[in-house]
Amino acid sequence: MNGEQYFERSPSSTESGKTFDWNLDGRTLRVDTAGGVFSRRGLDDGTEFLIDRAATPPIHGVALDLGCGWGALAIALATRAPELRVWAVDVNERAVALTEQNAARNGLGNITAVLADQMPSEVTFDVIWSNPPIRIGKQQLHDLLATWLSRLSVRGVAWLVVSRHLGADSLTTWLAEQGWICERVGSRHGYRLLRVSRS
Numbered sequence: 429m430n431g432e433q434y435f436e437r438s439p440s441s442t443e444s445g446k447t448f449d450w451n452l453d454g455r456t457l458r459v460d461t462a463g464g465v466f467s468r469r470g471l472d473d474g475t476e477f478l479i480d481r482a483a484t485p486p487i488h489g490v491a492l493d494l495g496c497g498w499g500a501l502a503i504a505l506a507t508r509a510p511e512l513r514v515w516a517v518d519v520n521e522r523a524v525a526l527t528e529q530n531a532a533r534n535g536l537g538n539i540t541a542v543l544a545d546q547m548p549s550e551v552t553f554d555v556i557w558s559n560p561p562i563r564i565g566k567q568q569l570h571d572l573l574a575t576w577l578s579r580l581s582v583r584g585v586a587w588l589v590v591s592r593h594l595g596a597d598s599l600t601t602w603l604a605e606q607g608w609i610c611e612r613v614g615s616r617h618g619y620r621l622l623r624v625s626r627s
């Protein structure tokens with residue numbers, strides 16, 4: 429990406445993405461990736477770990493894919509729970525457009541993708557799935573998580589996947605210090621899966 433980060437608002441990358449078939453729970457989904465959007469190579473290992481190990485999403489209610497990239501987590505949520513209202517947010521315009529495109533291509537009318545600053549402020553979430561943007565910096569990451577976790581419903585649960593090398597354990601400590609119940613529920617290929625709730 430020529431030094432450009434995947435969390436630019438308007439990426440200038442001209443690298444090509446790819447189209448691939450993704451087998452999710454026995455269903456074949458066809459999705460596009462793009463240059464300047466995470467993950468251009470396809471399904472990220474950490475993202476796949478979250479999808480494999482997180483609890484089944486609620487049948488009804490509202491979900492959030494925080495930092496959607498091309499939409500992997502929103503697509504998994506929406507496929508597993510067709511009546512769940514799934515919001516996908518990102519700061520990257522190309523990511524938001526690609527998530528909308530991938531949702532439409534796979535007939536997932538329950539996904540709405542928006543830029544993070546366009547998310548209606550009154551919406552709260554029963555479940556949040558995120559492979560959060562660790563590379564934005566520690567303070568920015570803390571601010572991001574504080575903002576969106578505060579919108580969990582009373583019994584809402586957030587599932588976060590974080591690389592151990594990028595600070596999963598210190599993030600777990602910080603979340604606990606902020607009053608969240610934060611459990612490490614699994615570890616695979618250097619990724620930690622965290623379950624975060626109010627109680």
Ligand SMILES: C[S@@+](CC[C@H](N)C(=O)[O-])C[C@H]1O[C@@H](n2cnc3c(N)ncnc32)[C@H](O)[C@@H]1O
Nearest residue numbers: 434435466475495496497518519520544559561
């Ligand atoms: C590690 S990627 C995960 C992408 C996708 N969810 C996946 O699992 O493949 C993190 C994403 O967070 C986005 N992001 C960065 N800063 C953000 C912010 N302040 N608000 C929302 N999304 C942000 C990035 O643009 C990127 O798409």
